[in-house]
Amino acid sequence: MIDILRENFSQLLEDELLVEISKVSIHMRVNGGDILMESGSTVTHMPILLSGAIKIFRLDDDYREQILYFLENGDTCALTLNCCLGKAKSEIKAQAEIDSEIILIPAEQMEVFLKYPSWSRFVFASFNTRLVELLEVVDSLAFMNLDERLFNYLRDKVLINSNQLIEVTHNQIAQEMNTSRVVISRVLKILEMENKIKLHRNKIEVLAI
DNA sequence: TCATTAACACGGG
């Protein structure tokens, strides 16, 4: 595992720390669709994404979900980070979007590693990027129409899968964006008429990014 | 005005 860590983080974290991480952490591969964390579950490990993509959702009391953002290479989830430091329960749900490779660091190591300056920098930087991303989510929910939000969602999927053809049903989108299928079907139809996408059964082809 | 819910028809696998 130390080789993988050096390959990905040698510029970011000092070697001594990488060695320590490799001793206590778990290297894990997950398949697309796997649920990595449920809302309400206790957080025992902090994940760092090596490859692939993870979807992060917020859930309301009735377990309806709203997608927040995608994690990609090198990202860690600051919400989890927060939970690890505070030993709190998860406020979010995480699901692998595609096959992914992650490193899991035990939560109790978080504070121990703070003696390394590079680790503090890494943690603060992670908080920062997550905070910026969350602000974009707030902007999106507060100021953008559904058609813009939907197109952004499709564009993200295209970038993550490196494929113009997205395999997803209207119902799945509706659930992830916390709205109804009727609305998604209608807006998708409008996007199709604007020549931005082309609709197929179980698939959506994104024409303009 | 726009989302949601229910209901229905159509059609591909």
Next chain:
DNA sequence: CCCGTGTTAATGA
């Protein structure tokens, strides 16, 4: 037949 899709009507915020 089952499920995804496209649409409409009624209702409510």
